[in-house]
Amino acid sequence: QEVIGRWEQQLFDLKLERQKLLEDFPSYNNPDSNVLQVLALKDVKQLLRPGQALLSYFFTESELYIFSVEPSGQFQWRKWNLPADFRERVRSCIRYLWDKQEYGKEPFLQTAAELYANLLGPDCNRMGESVSSLIILPDDVLMMMPLETLLTAPPSSNKPNWRDQQWLLKKYNVSYGYSATLLREQKQISRQNAVKTAGPKHVFGGFAPTYTQSGQYQLQNTTGMVKKVQSMLGGDVWTKEPDQEAIFKQESSNYRVLLLAMHGISDAEHPELSQLLFGDPQTDPVNNNILYATELQIMQLQADLVVLSACHSGFGKLETGEGVYSLARAFAAAKVPATVMSLWLLHENTAPALVESFFSYLQHGKTKDEALRLAKQDYLIDDQNFELTHPFYWAGLVAAGDMQSMELSDPVPHWLWYVLVGIMILLFGQYWIRQRSS
Template sequence: LGAHQYISNEDQKKEKHFRIQLFSAQQKLVDLKEFDPKHQGYTREKFEKQEAYEKFIKSLEKKYPTYYQYKYDTLIPSILDLRSQVLKKDQSFVSYFSGDKHLYFLTIDQDSASLNRMETDYKNYISELQDICVDRSILNQNYARYSELAHKLYKDLYEPLEIRTKRVIISPDDNFFPFELLLRDKNNPNSFLLEEHAFSYTYSAGYLMKSNKKRSLEMPTFLGMAPVKYQSYLQQVPLNGADLSLSNISSQFSSPALFTNEKATKQEFIQNLPRYTIVHLYSHAEADEVNAEFTIFFNDSSVQVSDLQLLGNLSTKLIVLSACKTGVGKVMKGEGVFSLARGFAAAGIPSSITSLWQIDNHSTYQINELFYKYLGKGLPLDIALQEAKMEFLRVHDKTYDLPYFWAGSILLGNSEGFLPEKGYRLLSFPNLLGVFLIVLLILSSLIYHKKFQRNKLII
């Protein structure tokens, strides 16, 4: 994504003006000797221009957080930072990056860190694997090739890491795919890596640090939107059944806010989004081919992800975007996926669940409903999604074992869960008051009993 799309034309001109002034002041000093009478004045001018430019950039951080994050915020955390602020005991972080001839992978957990390299033409294999998995009929016809590729990539990209933890955070190179669909045994079609690990994904270690904020101890609030049908000028196909699935999901929450059909408008989304912890959208989304800007469709209009920064402080900690069109899917590679994640994160939303390809509605609805069931038990987001996918595979026939149906939904960003409703109820004021009264009665009874015994001895 180009950073310029997140700043007004007026402020773009101001930034350019400040940079030109600073450059001009620096140029005056280039060929000037230190003992020249003008040197002191030009040095002071340079510092003044530098200070003015930095002050302006600081103002952009507050006014345009997305722009600032994309262009200026280049935090590179240390291994110690990741261990102390991000990784849990049962969690590993893996970062892949390519050199001229080798693939490098950095692996970090609470006990060890290692950097390794290997020669592999993995990008071509990943591209072929993606092309197979996004189409149900192609996957059916080429399942033997899928098994071969999924096992080879497991042997090349994952097995050498010797991951010992259940939870794994993947920071991929420019090629992006769900590790869950890799096969440990190419002769066993059910040896998915999904069974061993709960995966989440991040754009970079720096992005992960920014998104890894601890959840507050309060019950999550839920906002659900499903346009189902769209105004004709938007040219979007209906999502039949989305409103029913949203109703099933909302039963997990005490006071959900639901907007379906013609009520699922852009205005309702903009007005309600800032107030809810979890937001679920059953809608269509696409990236603009010119600016790679992610657009979400509502019943009457659309919203670009960068528009969210104009809403100010958001309470939203998780956004689930189920863009489930029917028919053959198309992979949203590289920046297509991450423009969505980074746009949400820059707006202050640390976690998002999205789809890498377009899968059928039936699978999307069921996996989402199962995800919220496990989320309601207090599980972390990555484990809740893993459990949802595994239950989906258990309750369906072999047809749905195809990764096309279940592997496309992935978690990006912070994987920490929420306080379950039963936990909230235990901490709620009425229950705390009840516990306090019970304790008070017990203490009063003990005090009375001791006084009675003492009076009895005196008599």
């Protein structure tokens, strides 16, 4: 009775504190305010397109709670008591993916199959063939693990090759999110962008800086990549301009899709200092070609998609309950509803093929997650890439946010509509005069 009495008193005190907070900050209880309202479970279904399910993970020290929402809106949850070495095994997989060495392949594949059996298998088996796409809301060590590299079946042989494995990639379109609430906001931003009358003027803008000074490695194939995407979508690219940071700040709001092919530097200890290098350093203290995450997140971008072909753009500081603070997260803060980012170093010969294929599928109406999956599958089955099919080469690029398909054609300029209307009036006038004359 004494313990129950203490709990009741604590509950009473908390209710009083909550009431005082609502009185001091009334906007938190106002659904029409700009304060982000936490998404109710019953509304999660609205985030899902047909055939898409959501899986959310929550860790305690010794347990993992897995919550799933099916396309029908049905909610399920389960608990898994974590093995003592679980986190270290996941970290070992991540280190192996980063390292791109063949040594240790069999242990990695075995662990990838075991992780699938515990992290996704029961849920995917229950949902069956009706689900073809997964939204993953990861937590803890899973934040840096691309789950597409898990195996839905045991390794294929005693001496397996990489491309014959039953990767999760081969069965599901996979995308990631920071939270269901933020995902709802990102979808709302996409819808608002679609109806803007004064939105971006062009579809595509690409940046691929040239590095000439010592200490900056010149990236290979990035110029060709942005020009190849430009040939598909139109728009503009910048490759040799010395002041690309200044150009980006001035021009980026004019494009619905941005491709940034450049050096990225992640600072896991101070994520606000993570940076994109837009070229050789400049003397201008404001536009010195080093764009920090803190600058990014306050920019007024209007892009529907940013593709970061930049190393470690999805890597950063892991904050419990908040996720990873990275360059990609800075773009989400800048109201960009979808990003494609890299969890580790990008290979300069393989990343362009993946990015170009991704945009090709996107141009043909695929959703962003499906476009990325198909690009990776094409890469794996291409015999030219047989020696480079270790997951390091293809699994690092992941997609986050709103995965809806995009209409990738430049809008007709307003002045052209006036010209067309004028021509029609002129033709009608000539026709009317001829009719009167006859």
